[in-house]
Amino acid sequence: MPRATGRPEGVRSSSINAADILSGGSKATSRILREKDLWEREQEFEREKERWRREMEGMARCRMVEAKQEAGLMLDDEDDAWVPAEFENGIVSDDEEGGKAAEEEDDDESSSDESTDEGEGENRLYSKKPRRQKHNRTDDNAALHKEWARIAPDLLVAYLEHLAQEITHPADSADVHHFKILVFGADKAYQTVVPQRSEDSAAVALARIGCLPGHPTRPRVAFEIRGLEQHRQLRMALPSCTAMPWMKAVCQLSNMKYRESLRESFGLALDAYLAILRDVQKLVDKELGRDEKDWYAKYACPPCGNKLPGEKKMDPERMHASDGNESQKRLLNSGHTDHRDLLPPTFWISPEDVDKFADEVKRRDKGKKKKKTEEEEEEDDGVCPSVQTWKAERAQAEDVAYTAIFKQTxxxxxxxxxxxxxFIEQMIQSGEQAKYCLAVADRILEIYGEDQLLATDIGCSMKETIKKSSLGNRMATLRLRVVVNAFHGWAHKRECQLYNHPLFLKGLGIEDLEVCERIFSSLNGVAHAVRHASHFHYIQFITLHLDGLRRDKYGALTKFMRNNHRQSIKIIADNTKLLAARKETSKDYVSWLEDERAYYKALRKESPLDQLKTKYAAVRLDLEVQQLALQKFEATPARELATRVLGAATAPHLLESYKERERIIAYRKLTNLDKRAAALERDLGIERWDAKSPEFLAAQQYAVQRKLILAVQKLERLLVARLQELSRSHLRRVGYKERKHLAKAITRRGSAIRNAITNVNRLRAIHRPGAPKLSYKEVVDMGYSAELDVLKESSHDILHKPWMDRKNREAQTAFFKLERAKEELDRLHHEIPRMQDWVDKEDDIYDSAIERLRGTPQDSSLGVSPRGLAVYLEREAAARRIQNDEHRRVLDEIYRDKSYTGPRPPPTHVYRPRPRALAFRSSIATRSSPKDGMDVDEEAGMSVAPDDEESSSSEDEADEGGDDVEGIARDFGDLLVR
Ligand SMILES: [Zn+2]
Ligand SMILES: [Zn+2]
Structure with missing residues (x-):
């Protein structure tokens, strides 16, 4: 009997005696049978396990392919992750011209993040041609990256020398060796001869002439730094433009054949270039005095950070918004052969710092797993539906797909x-969890100190989470406020809104705090580039895009303030007019708010006994309804009931059996309700209340009221959520997956809204028999606050409260909007001088740093060329000056606005357009024909006229897109000045 592998110990064939078998002893036989059975079952189990493993593998593969398709990677032939090993060579060496060179270069394909070692060995047997000697990609890459790291300091020196044009080539020196190399610029490829000193490596020699090699020691191609910079700039603005499309375009322009190896070399050169820039940035930060820890977190936004001496304190001092986004996923094991470690800039919070909070959250969540019935959820006043959804989605996110497929989610x-x-954090193998927000709150408390405000989409529950965490004490002493952001807030329960919505909170201005969503819409572009990237590239490219984003947002700061100023003025004007027509005073509106808060508080504080009584009354109500329904059902002939479902021509016996089935279902419901009523009676310690007793009637009336209010509120929430989803689904750049998700959500909401309407109608029928029923179409057309009218017909106390009346509520909203707009103006009166002060000083800071560097001797302790650093800084300063000039112009526009009542700069700082820019502008104006409508004489004046024609609601896009001739001339003028 052959021994099978994997057989459990203790079941041994030798333990069976042959004599036993021959003698036919029943004991032995049954033992054999038992053993055989066990053996078979074990085999079956093994087979099942194998089948299951394969299935899981297949699923994982499918998901992987799906993810790749989504990232657009499957469209290209060079996707080699799924190509069996035997074809791996074929892909790269199908390059006919100079196959050898290509193959050799291919040895260095380390930067190919998608490549994996999977499937080797297994496929070796079927290999069509002898493979090259096996090499370990991880080791190769480690060696390659080590080389890059070794030459990095030399590259930095050579790059800055190149910038300073300090390179001298002793042409006739015997020390100099020359080599030829193919160089790629931004739009052309050419061969060039590179002089190389004996003490320099080829890479350094290239850097001296403004190129970077595609390989640290054996470069075959090089890339102009200008081209690399162009690619970097493009990528900051358009993160989905990766190395491949760029290299394809360059090849097309220079009549070269695109090869995969070129992309890889370009990738390596780009890594080297970005590493140089990181080092330069460190030096520059030091020169500018920005090397203090967390400098960027504090001062990158001058209106928030540049506090002026003697200014009044604000509450909140600074507003922060935080949110998670699941687009920037990175597949597990992507680029696993790339072990480089990128020390991320300080605004990345490390996973270790995040995980400090992991346990705090888990501990408390455990007890809350109890599943709730729909009824209970409806009754549950404590938790907002958005928080429930958030929790459900998180739970789903913990599913296999995440942990098995993605490292960064x-x-x-x-x-x-x-x-x-x-700050930014990587979400690692999990959905959005509380620990991420806790880590952010920790940083906020640490860096910004007192009176900060943090908004998230689940602010209401997050507030409690932070309170209970180890941050609780600091949160209280430093008065950190946690709120819900505005649009998300409308989907929370009314009670939650009263405490957490920006509209009702003092000091928040007209801020909606939805800023993260806007950042994500731009950051989503990175998703494609990082999905299959190594961890190094993941951090590098997200950081690169964030740098671009920070630059853009800095440039838009004054426009932000100008638009907010205009908007606030408009809100104040509109709402003052609206409120003037009403008899209430501001005190009334505030007291309504207090009253409404008190109502919900009281509702929450209902004694457990009262709650139980209400619940009991509600169940009894349902029971009665169900009994009535059943009576009606019994009395209706089968034909009448069933023809609608089965058709008129159905045989009578079929109709009868249909009715019977339905009756059984209805009875089951009735029995369930009866059981629940009995259980509650036991809890309350009562006999079944008589349906006519006054106690029961009162409780029942209250229960109906409450159920009706809850039902209408639920309907309202659903309608808001639907509106939000509808508007999102029409967005242009919503990804395929998200669109699908939204479509699903909208359909789901559709049926949820129908159910909610049915519920409201049912309760209304009890509460006020004969009231007209709401229809789906009617409700959906209504918009979202009108349904409250439904409630007015009720006779209950609560429903007579002024804040339950729609008109009153609208007035109250107008009042709070007015209040917030006034606060916004106050905040702007802080922010505008801060910005003015910043732009006044910043250019000088740059200038003096540049001057200092220019005066530094070449052999200073700096270690690099001070002149080169000065040139770099000059470029940076020039770009910044363009932004600052624009800020001065917009600030001036704000000061000219008659409605502006805030502080103004001293007369010495009043904005004057640069004279040369003006000369350029007027020259353009003179050249254009007078019928263009440009008044030449006026144009030559000393000041720039404010863009009056811009509509007051002009958004950033309008400003950026709608550049007129004047604006372009202004920009050109700025260029001329430099
Ligand atoms: Zn800010
Ligand atoms: Zn809430």
Whole structure:
């Protein structure tokens, strides 16, 4: 009997005696049978396990392919992750011209993040041609990256020398060796001869002439730094433009054949270039005095950070918004052969710092797993539906797909209200969890100190989470406030809104705190580039895009303030007019709010006995309804009941059996309700209340009221959520997956809304028999606050409260909007001088740093060329000056606005357009024909006229897109000045 592998110990064939078998002893036989059975079952189990494993593998593969398709990677032939090993060579060496060179270069394909070692060995047997000697990609890459790291300091020196044009080539020196190399610029490829000193490596020699090699030691191609910079700039603005499309375009322009190896070399050169820039940035930060820890978190946004001496304190001091986004996923094991470690800039919160909070959250969540019935959920006043959804989605996110497929599942970020990112975290193998927000709160408390405000979409529950965490004490002493952001807030329960919605909170201005969503809409572009990237590239490219984003948002700061100023003025004007027509005073509106808060508080504080009584009355109500329904059902002939479902021509016996089935179902419901009523009676310690007793009638009336209010509120929430989803689904850049998700959500909401309407109608029928029924169409057309009218017909106390009346509620909203707009103006009166002060000083800071560097001797302790650093800084300063000039112009526009009542700069700082820019502008104006409508004489004046024609609601896009001739001339003028 052959021994099978994997057989459990203790079941041994030798333990069976042959004599036993021959003698036919029943004991032995049954033992054999038992053993055989066990053996078979075990085999079956093994087979099942194998089948299951394969299935899981297949699923994982499908998901992987799906993810790749989504990232657009499957469309290209060079996707080699799924190509069996035997074809791996074929892909790269199908390059006919100079196959050898290509193959050799291919040895260095380390930067190919998608490549994996999977499937080797197994497929080796079927290999069509002898493979090259097996090499370990991880080791190769480690060696390659080590080389890059070794030459990095030399590259930095050579790059800055190149910038300073300090390179001298002793042409006739015997020390100099020349080599030829193919160089790629941004739009052309050419061969060039590179002089190389004996002490320099080829890479350094290239860097001296403004190129970077595609390989640290054996470069075959090089890339102009200008081209790399162009690619970097493009990528900051359009993150989905990766190395491949760029290289394809360059090849097309220079009549070269695109090869995969070129992309890889370009990728390596780009890594080297970005590493140089990181080092330069460190030096520059030091020169500018920005090397203090967390400098960027504090001062990257001047309106938030540049506090002026003697200014009045604000509450909140600074507003932050945080949210998670699951687009920036990275597949597990992607680029697993790339072990480089990128020390991320300080605004990345490390996973270790995040995990400090992991246990705190888990501990408390455990007890809450109890599943709730729909009824209970409806009754549950404590938790907002958005929080419930959030929790459900998180739970779903913990599912296999995430942990098995993705390493990074997205990012969680925190930004100030102006959209300048303060912190970012990687979400690792999990959905959005409380720990990410806790880590952000921790940083906020640590860096910004007192009176901060943090908004998230589940602020209401997050507030409690932070309170109960180890941050609780600091939160209280430093008065950190946690709120819900505005649009998300409308989907929370009314009670939650009264405490957490920006509209009802003092000091928040007209800020909606939805800034993260706007950042994500731009950051989503990175998703494609990082999905299959190594961890190094993941951090590098997200950081690169955030740098671009920070630059853009800085440039838009004054426009943000100008638009907010205009908007606030308009809100004040509109709402003052609206409120003037009403008899209430501001005290009334505030007291309504207090009253409404008190109502919900009382509702929550209902004694457990009262709650039980209400619940009991509600169940009894349902029971009665069900009994009535059943009576009606019994009395109706089968034909009448069933023809609608089965058709008129159905045989009578079929109709009868249909009715019977339905009756059984109805009875079951009735029995369930009866059981629940009995259980509650036991809890309350009562006999079944008589349906006519006054106690029961009162409780029942209250129960109906309450159920009706809850039902209508639920309907309202669903309608708001639906409106939000509808508007999102029409967005242009919503991804395929998200569109699908939204479509599903909208359909789901559709049926949820129908159910909610049915519920409201049912309760209304009890409460006020004969009232007209609401229809789906009617409700959906109504918009979202009108349904409250439904409630007015009720006779209950609560429903007579002024704040339950729609008109009153609208007035109250107008009042709070007015209040918030006034606060916004106050905040702007802080932010505008801060910004003015910043732009006044910043250019000088740059200038003096540049001057200092220019005066530094070449052999200083700096270690690099001070002149080169000065040139770099000059470029940066020039770009910044363009932004600052624009800020001065917009600030001036604000000061000219008659409605502006805030502080103004001293007369010495009043904005004057640069004279040369003006000369350029007027020259353009003179050249254009007078019928263009440009008044030449006026144009030559000393000041720039404010863009009056811009509509007051002009958004950033309108400003950026609608550049007129004047604006372009202004920009050109700025260029001329430099
Ligand atoms: Zn809430
Ligand atoms: Zn800010």
């Amino acid at each position: 997205g990012v969680y970020l925190c930004s100030c209200r102006h959209g300048i990112v303060e």
